[in-house]
Amino acid sequence: MKALRKLAAGVGNLGLEELPRPEPGPGQVLIAVDSVGLCGTDLHIFLDEFATEPPVTIGHELAGTIEAVGLGVEGWQIGQRVTSETYFHVCGHCQHCRRGRPNLCAERRSIGSREDGAMAEFMLTPARNLHAVPDNLSLEAAAFTEPLACVVHGLIDTAGVRTGDRVVITGPGPIGLLALQLVLASGGRAVMLGTASARYRLGLAGFLGATLALETERLEQPAEVVADALGGAPDLVVECSGAGPAAQLLLELAGRGACYCQLGLAGRPISLDFDQVCYKELVVTGSNATVPAAWPRALRLLAQGLVRTERLISHRFGLNDWEEAFRVAQAREGMKVMFRPGT
Secondary structure (H helix, E strand, C coil): CCCEEEEECCCCCEEEEECCCCCCCCEEEEEEEEECCCCCCCCHHHHCCCCCCEEEECCCCCEEEEECCCCCCCCCCCCCEECCCCCCCCCCCCCCHHHCCCCCCCCCCCCCCCCCCCCEEEEEHHHHHEEEEECCCCCHHCCCHHHHHHHHHHHHHHHHCCCCCCEECCCCCCHHHHHHHHHHCCCCEEEEEEEEHHHHHHHHHHHHHCCCCHHHHCCCCHHHHHHHCCCCCCCCCEEECCCCHHHHHHHCCCCCCCCCCCCCCCCCCCCCCCCHHHHHCCCCCCCCCCCCHHHHHHHHHCCCCCCCCCCCCEEEECHHHHHHHHHHHHHHCCCCCCCCCCC
């Protein structure tokens, strides 16, 4: 089978390899991958800004059908449409695992970074990771379950978004636009901010229901503009771009007693005026991947049409065209880049 792999440490060092089709061991299933999204984390892996254990197949936003099941697997059948959580191994007994937060387990090994992931024709995963894809949801849309579960965990579990919240989001990429839709589904209002290079994405934010979508370069008095649009200072600010200037702007825009939530990864240290946290008594939180409880909620949001994904996909590629896919993603020429490994 074809697989796109991080072959060695260092910038770049990605390449296609022909590998034997894996066979599921006890408690495992083999998924024929239909769709897998190119995530910002994959770009960080390409740039050697995210820890991996090469050689390893990358990719973790997936949906497909069960191709084979291993010994002891019950409740799953060949041909079922599924998506998969990403933790190939966690210890299961540390305080974080016991509290339903395996994302914080020190022994966590995830697909796409330390275990072979989904940018391949087939992928192994423990059966405990599986979630059935609802009949009314396409496999391509179901490949958004993982990033949406990240947003659910970040905004609901850690930031506690509430009905009536006034929210500002920076970074109108796929994560930012999923966050926007989750805020709206939770009964909040949101302003989306981005740079001039994200003009198309800001337009899409407006289409999806943002109260206001603006280029930051045009904000001469950003606090006043945002407060006028939302009817007051923000209760929650959400940084999805991983950019230092965006994070600093949100600290300045956040209202007194507000919550600052970091969803984007910068890939490097950034400098911020954290005195704002003290002066405004801000609650600062972040989100590290997903927790199991977020997955059913994400799938319900997708199946109910409260989060829409069809307009988020701008490009589709086979694995043979991975170099062009990564170029498009790095240049931000579209929105979500999706691989179809079987094509």
